[in-house]
Amino acid sequence: xxxxxxxxxxxAAMRVLFFDHTAELGGGEIALWxxxxxxxxxxxxxxxxxxxxxxLAERLRxxxxxxxxxxxxxxxxRKKDSxxxxxxxxxxxxxxxxxxVFRLRRFIRMHRIDVVHTxxxxxxxxxxxxxxxxxxxxxxxxxxxxxxxxxxxxxxxxVRALSRLIPTxxxxxxxxxxxxxxxxxxxxxxVRSKLPEVHATRRDARAVVVHDGTAIRPxxxxxxxxxxxxxxxxxxxxxPWKGQHVFLRAAARVLERFPNARFVIVGAPLFGEDGYNxxxxxxxxxxxxxxxxxxxxxxxxxxxVIDELDMVVHAxxxxxxxxxxxxxxxxxxxxxxxxxxxxxxxxxxxxxxxILVPMGDAQSLADAMCALLADPKRAREMGxxxxxxxxxxxxxxxxxTKVETVLxxxxxxxxxxxxxxxxxxxxxMDRH
Numbered sequence: 001x002x003x004x005x006x007x008x009x010x011x012a013a014m015r016v017l018f019f020d021h022t023a024e025l026g027g028g029e030i031a032l033w034x035x036x037x038x039x040x041x042x043x044x045x046x047x048x049x050x051x052x053x054x055x056l057a058e059r060l061r062x063x064x065x066x067x068x069x070x071x072x073x074x075x076x077x078r079k080k081d082s083x084x085x086x087x088x089x090x091x092x093x094x095x096x097x098x099x100x101v102f103r104l105r106r107f108i109r110m111h112r113i114d115v116v117h118t119x120x121x122x123x124x125x126x127x128x129x130x131x132x133x134x135x136x137x138x139x140x141x142x143x144x145x146x147x148x149x150x151x152x153x154x155x156x157x158x159v160r161a162l163s164r165l166i167p168t169x170x171x172x173x174x175x176x177x178x179x180x181x182x183x184x185x186x187x188x189x190x191v192r193s194k195l196p197e198v199h200a201t202r203r204d205a206r207a208v209v210v211h212d213g214t215a216i217r218p219x220x221x222x223x224x225x226x227x228x229x230x231x232x233x234x235x236x237x238x239x240p241w242k243g244q245h246v247f248l249r250a251a252a253r254v255l256e257r258f259p260n261a262r263f264v265i266v267g268a269p270l271f272g273e274d275g276y277n278x279x280x281x282x283x284x285x286x287x288x289x290x291x292x293x294x295x296x297x298x299x300x301x302x303x304x305v306i307d308e309l310d311m312v313v314h315a316x317x318x319x320x321x322x323x324x325x326x327x328x329x330x331x332x333x334x335x336x337x338x339x340x341x342x343x344x345x346x347x348x349x350x351x352x353x354x355i356l357v358p359m360g361d362a363q364s365l366a367d368a369m370c371a372l373l374a375d376p377k378r379a380r381e382m383g384x385x386x387x388x389x390x391x392x393x394x395x396x397x398x399x400x401t402k403v404e405t406v407l408x409x410x411x412x413x414x415x416x417x418x419x420x421x422x423x424x425x426x427x428x429m430d431r432h
Contacts, residue, residue, distance in 0.1 A: 013045040014411045015112055019127035020119040021071055023054030024270055026237065027324055028143040031212045032119050033059055038400035044407065047111055069104060072096040097126065104130035115411050117141060121159065128166035137168035137410045145342055146180040149318045169410050170207040171403065173322040174343025178209055208406055211346065213399035214327050216391055220307045229262040230373060233309040235302060235325045238269040243315030244280045246362050252287040253366035258373050261292065266305055268298035306332045311372060314338035317360045323347050327394045330386030335379040337368040347394065353386035
């Protein structure tokens with residue numbers, strides 16, 4: 001009998017609710033889309049609920065059962081860095097949030113959901129409470145570092161407290177991310193086999209690390225032209241912590257030594273960061289390098305964008321929870337320069353598959369780019385080594401298999417009675 005089979009074998013695939021508060025194409029939402037496309041349909045029946053309509057919903061509807069349960073504007077449009085206790089205690093927002101929780105709870109029970117998987121900070125709170133009230137096991141897929149340099153202190157305190165109360169299990173995208181939850185008794189541990197080693201907290205929640213993955217595409221050779229400029233790209237949403245300003249200041253230093261280089265910024269502001277977007281678009285003129293900079297805006301075809309680059313740069317000024325663009329660049333055999341923080345050191349072997357530099361240091365970033373520009377052979381070798389590392393550790397197939405395993409373990413424990421008390425309480429609540 002397979003891992004996900006019920007004892008009687010009546011239904012092979014467990015019904016998993018994948019809940020995200022937004023349908024915008026942020027990093028976590030793209031990772032969810034990739035994950036769903038690689039889950040084994042014989043093991044997992046995905047049912048997606050989003051708190052808004054948008055690009056993610058358009059992508060998912062083609063292949064997955066997808067529902068829109070619109071979040072109230074006061075909740076859905078609020079930035080995650082303002083999601084503190086004071087926000088939740090505002091009377092209108094509190095009542096709207098509670099009403100939504102019970103609406104989602106009804107959905108969970110009506111659609112016979114077996115496990116609730118939440119994909120964002122708001123989803124962890126709202127979907128997590130709804131799942132627990134339904135008597136279902138809840139899995140937080142933690143894609144945010146719960147730390148003061150990434151989120152306001154009030155949000156950090158709230159999420160850490162709730163991490164001990166709501167989830168049955170936590171899947172973190174990196175050891176660095178899991179360590180910021182600081183749950184008692186949890187030591188960051190990567191899932192290294194199909195059956196992951198897990199660590200229990202005081203409430204028997206389980207926590208594992210499952211790195212995100214990417215698809216491995218055939219290498220597409222860039223047109224060789226000795227007179228063509230060397231193209232260096234930074235890909236990601238336009239935001240101060242993504243470090244576009246650091247990248248541009250580093251570019252100015254690189255151009256002093258390699259005037260034929262060209263720099264590409266790919267991305268757009270997502271969450272009210274238009275002011276910063278305006279600033280960085282003015283910065284090349286201020287630095288005198290406007291002719292060497294291209295702003296490509298938002299692109300869905302990131303694979304094609306990377307194929308046209310010679311080097312991929314990551315310049316975040318605070319620790320990334322993971323670093324999806326980094327593994328995509330490595331998968332395309334591009335040399336990578338990245339900032340040394342958060343989950344990035346778990347991806348890049350410094351000096352072998354890329355170069356790590358201090359965060360917020362334009363000079364160090366420039367020096368690393370110049371080192372690779374001056375040594376094309378080393379750059380090519382780093383690209384080859386990076387691609388092999390992704391094949392070995394960071395494919396989306398590996399990610400999906402590990403997530404299936406975690407979901408299956410939680411589901412099996414619930415079927416064996418691990419959540420029986422929760423189910424009885426939920427049934428009692430339904431009667432009143």
